[in-house]
Amino acid sequence: MTPSREGARIALAVGAALVLGFAVMACVSDQPWAAFRALVTGPLPSIERAADGHLVMRRLVRFGAWLQDATTLTLVGLAVAIPFRARQFSLGADGQLFMGALAAAAVSLGLGGVPAVVALPLAFLAAALGGAAWGLLPGLLKTRFEANEIVTTLMLNVVAVQVYRLVVGRVLNDPTAGFITTPPLPDVATLAPLIARTNVTAMALVAPAAVAAALFLLRRTTLGYEIGLAGANPWFAARAGVPVARATALAFALGGAFAGLAGFHVSNALLKRLPVDLTPGIGLEGIVVALLARERVAALPLAALGYAYLRVGAQAMERTTDVPREVVLVIQALIILFVVSDRLVPLALGLARRAGARIRGAA
Amino acid sequence: MTLDLVAAGTLAAVLAGAALRAATPIVFASLGGLVSELAGCVNVALEGVMLVAAFAGVVTSAYSALWFPDAPLWLHPWLGCAAGLAAGTALAGLLAVFHLELGADLIVAGIGLNILAQGLTVLLMAHLTGDKGSTASLASFALPSLRWPGVDGVPVLGVLLNGEGGGGHNVLVYGALVATGLTAWALRHTVFGLRLRATGENAQAALAAGLPVKRLRYAGLLLSGLLASGGGVFLGMGYLTLFQADMAAGRGYLALAAVFLGGRQPLGTVAAALVFGAASVAAARLGLLAVPAEVVFMIPPLVTIAALVLVRLHQRRTARRRAAAGRAALLSPQRT
Numbered sequence: 001m002t003p004s005r006e007g008a009r010i011a012l013a014v015g016a017a018l019v020l021g022f023a024v025m026a027c028v029s030d031q032p033w034a035a036f037r038a039l040v041t042g043p044l045p046s047i048e049r050a051a052d053g054h055l056v057m058r059r060l061v062r063f064g065a066w067l068q069d070a071t072t073l074t075l076v077g078l079a080v081a082i083p084f085r086a087r088q089f090s091l092g093a094d095g096q097l098f099m100g101a102l103a104a105a106a107v108s109l110g111l112g113g114v115p116a117v118v119a120l121p122l123a124f125l126a127a128a129l130g131g132a133a134w135g136l137l138p139g140l141l142k143t144r145f146e147a148n149e150i151v152t153t154l155m156l157n158v159v160a161v162q163v164y165r166l167v168v169g170r171v172l173n174d175p176t177a178g179f180i181t182t183p184p185l186p187d188v189a190t191l192a193p194l195i196a197r198t199n200v201t202a203m204a205l206v207a208p209a210a211v212a213a214a215l216f217l218l219r220r221t222t223l224g225y226e227i228g229l230a231g232a233n234p235w236f237a238a239r240a241g242v243p244v245a246r247a248t249a250l251a252f253a254l255g256g257a258f259a260g261l262a263g264f265h266v267s268n269a270l271l272k273r274l275p276v277d278l279t280p281g282i283g284l285e286g287i288v289v290a291l292l293a294r295e296r297v298a299a300l301p302l303a304a305l306g307y308a309y310l311r312v313g314a315q316a317m318e319r320t321t322d323v324p325r326e327v328v329l330v331i332q333a334l335i336i337l338f339v340v341s342d343r344l345v346p347l348a349l350g351l352a353r354r355a356g357a358r359i360r361g362a363a
Numbered sequence: 364m365t366l367d368l369v370a371a372g373t374l375a376a377v378l379a380g381a382a383l384r385a386a387t388p389i390v391f392a393s394l395g396g397l398v399s400e401l402a403g404c405v406n407v408a409l410e411g412v413m414l415v416a417a418f419a420g421v422v423t424s425a426y427s428a429l430w431f432p433d434a435p436l437w438l439h440p441w442l443g444c445a446a447g448l449a450a451g452t453a454l455a456g457l458l459a460v461f462h463l464e465l466g467a468d469l470i471v472a473g474i475g476l477n478i479l480a481q482g483l484t485v486l487l488m489a490h491l492t493g494d495k496g497s498t499a500s501l502a503s504f505a506l507p508s509l510r511w512p513g514v515d516g517v518p519v520l521g522v523l524l525n526g527e528g529g530g531g532h533n534v535l536v537y538g539a540l541v542a543t544g545l546t547a548w549a550l551r552h553t554v555f556g557l558r559l560r561a562t563g564e565n566a567q568a569a570l571a572a573g574l575p576v577k578r579l580r581y582a583g584l585l586l587s588g589l590l591a592s593g594g595g596v597f598l599g600m601g602y603l604t605l606f607q608a609d610m611a612a613g614r615g616y617l618a619l620a621a622v623f624l625g626g627r628q629p630l631g632t633v634a635a636a637l638v639f640g641a642a643s644v645a646a647a648r649l650g651l652l653a654v655p656a657e658v659v660f661m662i663p664p665l666v667t668i669a670a671l672v673l674v675r676l677h678q679r680r681t682a683r684r685r686a687a688a689g690r691a692a693l694l695s696p697q698r699t
Contacts (some may be wrong), residue, residue, distance in 0.1 A: 026481075028490040089470055147671040150407065150470065151620040154613070155664035166657040287474060314459030324489045329482025341465035 006294060009345055013338035018063040021331035025323050035321040042316025045311050062312055064198025068270060069308035072262050074207040076286030077260035077300045085218060086251040087231040092138055092153030094283025095160030096131040097319055100263025102164050103130030105182055105274045108189035109172060116188040123189050127264035130258040134160060135256015139249030161280050168276045180276040191269040201269040208301050210258055215297050227251045291339055294341055372519035377527050383536060384638020390539040390553030392618030393636040394546045395477045395587035397629060400622050402583025403563035407473025408458045409591045410615025411480030412451040416595030418446025418484040421606040425501040440504040440600060447596035448589060456587020459581050485608050497607040503602040508533050533601035538593060547629035559583055624674055642666045
């Protein structure tokens with residue numbers, strides 16, 4: 001299918017999911033229209049004319065939240081999309097993100113008095129390595145022991161979250177804080193905001209750069225070619241002398257590195273310290289993003305922006321109306337189902353055409 | 364000495380009962396996973412099926428008491444049970460339609476349905492009770508427990524058969540045992556079981572042999588939904604007597620692991636599910652000691668991964684031994 005038709009199909013699927021989501025909202029809410037408006041316009045800043053004639057931008061915090069969320073989602077989307085090139089379903093972005101965040105925070109805290117030019121790259125690298133190492137594990141388990149990667153990545157997520165809690169609670173714990181958390185990361189290791197009063201940092205630019213790097217790697221390097229071949233036809237690839245096992249394991253590790261960068265984003269740009277109860281689950285959202293992009297790595301930032309828009313809108317909706325944000329889970333699930341149902345749109349079109357013909361025949 | 368023996372035996376019986384209770388939902392779900400896996404459709408939506416079944420069961424039993432105040436009390440939990448089984452099976456049916464009719468990828472659609480179940484249950488729960496955490500404010504019912512008469516005085520046996528408090532085990536605990544036997548028998552000894560397995564083994568060959576592959580896959584997925592629903596209903600109406608957000612807590616995925624761990628055999632799968640149940644009980648008991656809770660929570664997933672690796676190594680060793688034995692038989696001079 002051509003990219004434009006594919007795009008139209010996805011737009012149709014998202015539209016249908018939104019309509020059904022609205023139907024669900026109408027069932028559980030007294031104010032469905034207000035809720036829907038909050039969902040659809042929530043992340044946008046409002047521009048108002050102040051009393052002295054100047055234009056004032058309001059609600060920049062939510063706009064910032066949108067870009068921050070899109071950054072995380074782009075990176076975890078890469079963590080799903082790259083192993084998927086090798087036809088591996090990695091659900092492990094969560095654990096990799098936690099490990100990346102932990103590594104970045106540990107390095108930032110451990111460095112002490114070094115300038116930012118040293119501290120930032122080191123923390124960045126540590127996050128990528130932490131994520132990659134955690135990603136390599138299911139890769140090795142799959143290629144060495146044929147352990148089902150869906151099961152192992154999910155199990156490793158649980159382990160990673162517990163390791164994270166153990167380290168934050170018992171090793172990096174700041175006893176002076178009122179809750180269990182690491183001490184604030186030193187200023188030299190954190191990123192300054194690009195937009196005032198938000199946490200939109202240089203990471204918002206790193207995310208598209210990471211996508212470009214991944215594209216280069218997949219299209220222009222031997223490893224990328226091997227990963228694609230291992231996914232397209234592992235039997236043929238093995239016959240042709242491609243190291244299928246190595247390429248598959250490295251695809252997992254590469255994905256993990258990007259999830260680790262998402263962890264760096266969380267620790268050194270968004271939170272600037274790591275609380276013990278950091279919520280897991282964002283990694284699974286990477287699946288949605290990767291799906292919306294339909295395996296086209298270049299489309300990941302766009303899919304992430306669209307999906308983050310929905311998520312931030314849902315938070316605005318929960319705050320202003322009686323609809324819980326879980327409605328977005330429903331919409332998200334419907335988007336997933338409609339997007340992967342290849343035969344849904346042709347079937348619907350065929351039914352519509354037949355119904356139209358019958359009406360015309362009756363007339 | 365005999366007293367020590369009795370005490371040890373009682374403790375073992377208590378632990379065995381706890382492990383069995385913890386394993387029951389996983390046993391149900393893993394049997395479901397096994398049936399669809401053998402039909403060639405890996406059912407990732409087990410988690411969502413359990414959630415939906417638990418939710419429908421709890422809510423229906425509570426509302427049944429409101430709608431039919433004159434009905435006998437024993438009716439409400441069974442109505443809930445029926446509704447839970449129906450709802451879970453319907454979700455599995457949805458997966459079957461999306462995969463078999465609409466060409467959706469099975470794994471991705473399964474994940475999608477899990478997310479749908481997670482969102483819908485919380486949404487409806489918030490709508491019905493105003494609480495996003497649990498249905499504690501609804502007066503829901505538990506399914507009855509079965510007691511063995513006449514064993515109460517017997518030292519170890521009494522505790523084993525009727526539980527620590529002597530209240531007996533939930534009917535679904537026995538249901539899981541029956542389901543295990545029935546599934547194992549049906550897969551091995553009925554025409555339907557044979558055809559189901561043929562479909563999963565080689566769909567092309569099954570089709571060429573005239574089997575209705577698509578219909579068999581529908582049957583496999585629906586049956587897997589029904590079985591996993593049993594686990595969900597037990598969670599909400601036996602293990603606990605309420606519904607909690609994200610109540611399945613990864614048991615559906617654990618069940619999937621049990622299928623692979625058990626070598627896609629009924630008894631192996633159930634054995635793996637029992638090991639998972641025992642691991643979670645052991646984790647809870649270790650939590651009482653000085654071990655950090657985080658370490659305790661790591662045990663079940665690490666056991667799963669280690670078991671997957673060990674089973675693989677064992678299979679490889681067996682295969683190598685068989686090959687070696689075959690070579691030896693071929694090379695031996697006394698062959699006839």
